[in-house]
Amino acid sequence: MRPPCRRRRARARDAGHKRHLQRRPLDIRARVSGYIQEIAFKEGTVVKAGDLLLRIDPRPFEAAVAQEEADVAQASAAQEKTQLDEQRQSQLLERKITSQQDYDNAVKANLGSKAAVEAARAALEQAKLNLAFATIDSPIAGIVGRTDFSVGDFLAAGSAGTPVTTVSTVDPIKIVFAVSEKEYLGAAERLAAMLAQPLDQREAIGELIRADGKVHPLKGRFLAADRQVDAKTGTIRISALFPNPGNILRPGQYARVRFKVQDRIGALLIPQRAVQELQGKNFVWVVDDANKVSQRGVTVGQRIGSDWVIEEGRAQFFIRRPIVAMVIAIVTVVVGLVTLSRLPIAEYPTVSPTLIEATTTYRGAAAEAVMDSVATPSSQRSTESTKCCTCSHSARMTAR
DSSP states (O other): OOOOOEEEEEEEEOOSSEEEEEOOOEEEOOSSOEEEEEEOOOTTOEEOTTOEEEEEOOHHHHHHHHHHHHHHHHHHHHHHHHHHHHHHHHHHHHTTOSOHHHHHHHHHHHHHHHHHHHHHHHHHHHHHHHHHHTEEEOSSOEEEOOOSOOTTOEEOOSTTSOOSEEEEOOSSEEEEEEEEHHHHHHHHHHHHHHHTSOGGGSOOOEEEEOTTSOBOSSOBEEEEEOSSOBTTTTEEEEEEEEOOGGGOSOTTOEEEEEEEEEEEEEEEEEEGGGOEEETTEEEEEEEOTTSOEEEEEEEEEEEETTEEEEEEEHHHHHHHOHHHHHHHHHHHHHHHHHHHHTSOOOOOOOOOOEEEEEEEOOTTOOHHHHIIIIIHHHHHHHHHHTTTOSSOEEEEEEEO
């Protein structure tokens, strides 16, 4: 059976391995410590940027704001007094009623009062921020995750505390995959040209195949390429963005991705099972019209689905042009037959077998004795003298 092969316009793609869908989840953490007063979100729902997620009891922070406001007022009053003292000392110094030292002390005291006012105002701003941090809003739009807290729980602030929940942006969703160094170099120039364009102007050429085998209806764009090749795996990480209306795709899923990197018109595709490897070389078996099988060496290129692209090889010409190959085979057979009929081959010459006749008479001898003593030695001598001849010999003996 002839291995199926076909010629078509092939699109070289990166495919086959599973890719990781991801959009780094944003951990929602409290910036201030306190007791939870309200949880305003439902787990797994879509939230917008600025939507309320959680509220911490604001009363301690409101009291802190009031305290800082009072401190600002007190510092401002003290600064007004030192300001008047500085002005009074300045007038007295002009009249030479006070000393230079008293005037300098008044100036320094006024500067200290001004600094105290600024410190009080900064503390007031911090208190207002803490009060604002008691209300936790979603910083981005996306899907909110689950939470382990409930109303009345104490929530610790900072990175050491447990996240309240997570929010992930899934539209568009980011997919990260790795390609080999050879695949990257083959598409590096086109990839660099795409990445140099603004994201919204890049061509959408990516296809995403979900785990259930269905193709995502919308195509994606290249987002970025990693700065280096992983020395352990020999691959480089590429990221892309895919539109995800309806939030069908979720972070953590796996899928396959295909990106068109090259158009090859008339590419020769052969199923992978038809290509065999021996001692580092690839070859295929080609069946001619006489149902004779011959081995042809080939050089395989990129994999397209379950097929190999044949880059070069002795079998490539005949596989690409089966009609031409059939015509060449027919012409070769006809020329061989015609040439064979015209070869100057002479017929074998007619050679008559050697005939030896011997007649003798032995009185009183028996026929068997004559045969053993005369006929057999004569036949042996005849054979020895003509053993280089290709014809046969015969001897006819007559005993009397």
